[in-house]
């Protein structure tokens with residue numbers, strides 16, 4: 577039987593987290609998540625999920641999610657909940673709670689009027 581590196585026999589995750597890692601030049605007309613240190617935030621979330629034993633979750637970098645002005649942009653599937661990570665020290669624990677319980681965090685939900 578074929579297995580992946582984690583010993584699973586079927587592909588897929590119970591939750592998938594994408595954090596935008598897109599980078600633009602400083603003089604671009606739109607901001608970018610990379611300039612807000614999104615890659616470091618993505619790594620922090622990934623390590624924290626692993627350290628807390630939250631299984632079945634994949635945290636990874638995405639390209640531009642097109643909500644650049646609201647970044648750092650983050651989306652969690654299958655709930656399709658969008659987050660705007662503006663204060664990682666508060667938002668990462670809130671998103672971890674979502675990953676642990678399946679209940680979306682309200683404190684950092686992306687609001688388009690922000």
Ligand code: FES
Nearest residue numbers: 596609641642644
């Ligand atoms: S640069 Fe991150 S959403 Fe566009």
